[in-house]
Amino acid sequence: MAKITLRVVRNPNLMKKKHTSISVKEITKASFETALPKKPSADNVTLDGGRINSSSWVKLVLLGTGAYGSVYLGTSKSKTHHTGDRAIKTAELSHASSLMDEGRIMIRLQSPFVVRCYGDEIAREGYSTQYNLILEYCSGKTIADLIEDNHGELLESEAKVFARDVLSGLTYIHDRNIVHCDIKPDNLLLSPTAVRFRSTGYLTKIGDFGLAMEKGSLEYGNGYGHKRGTTRYMSPELIGHGFVDFGADVWAFGCTVLEMLSGATVWGEYGDLAFDDWVNLIGHSDRMPH
Known part of the structure; x- marks a missing residue:
């Protein structure tokens, strides 16, 4: 099997160069199951030399679910750079191709009349690997x-x-x-x-x-x-x-x-x-x- 390295991308300016090279078709659920250790750590996982860290965000409340993922109210784990609450749209990595496509579109859009995308991450959460899209949280509902x-x-x-x-x-x-x-x-x-x-x-x-x-x-x-x-x-x-x-x-x-x-x-x-x-x-x- 070819060596695949995953990198967590949070900087929107770097997303096009690094994120678009990750293909869900290349990274199947089966490949994760065979590559991960029997008892993976919640903090980080090594996959063919690449490291998948735990999420930078804490998911607080489920806001809703849709065809392509679930949306949570999230807050940053960082104590030094508090960025305020965000909406975290998430899906299991093996089912995240549509959510990745959404992220590739939204990361380019910066208008006061469009929900802002702050980047994305591939993160280890429990025994699954999630793709998280970090979005502006609009507290006034819809x-x-x-x-x-x-x-x-x-x-x-x-x-x-x-x-x-x-x-x-x-x-x-x-x-x-x-x-x-x-x-x-x-x-x-x-x-x-x-x-x-x-x-x-x-x-x-x-x-x-x-x-x-x-x-x-x-x-x-x-x-x-x-x-x-x-x-x-x-x-x-x-x-x-x-x-x-x-x-x-x-x-x-x-x-x-x-x-x-x-x-x-x-x-x-x-x-x-x-x-x-x-x-x-x-x-x-x-x-x-x-």
Whole structure:
């Protein structure tokens, strides 16, 4: 077997040079099981000459789970460089390829309207090896939570402020050829701010880039063949023809604004449909969200 050396990368400026060379396809779960000692130390593990240290972060509270990993509220173990709380998005290394792709996109994005990524690490936690993505923690929860807490409609003036933030974030990522592919109230996080004349008290930040695609990449190709996202927020061309472009985010943004103003789930009058029924409704009928 070829010698593989893993390095923990926490410096965003170094990530492109070192992190992108780590392939989950090359590092299988079986290779870890055969390479690790019978009773591994919790502090560090040696794998073919490389060292995997324990995590630099303490995971305090589970914030949520998704298709590509779990998210925890975390705090740094360092006593000399306290950086404040972070959101730690984590997955077992052998199942972390999608989370690594998300990290490669997010590390390049620095906008007040996009959740910031501070780097990543490969760390030993108990008897498993985890890939951790270190993200900005937005303590105000999400637009979806705000809609629910207000029992429906937000004030139009508040919806305008939130919508302007989301459009600013979309403009930023689209200018960098990134299509988010999953804009919805649950993925729009609220960060408390003391900015004057900001009536809502929050900045809205786009988060969860797990389905994002970069136009011009090998994965993106000609844009066709990608049915991805949350069905009720998918645009007609996306759900009907599998075509991903910036318009998919704009359509989903429109659905989100409708929910902020009405308090009702978009397409909610149809209930929960099977995927083929969503395709017929959104992709091939002439109906519009109410």
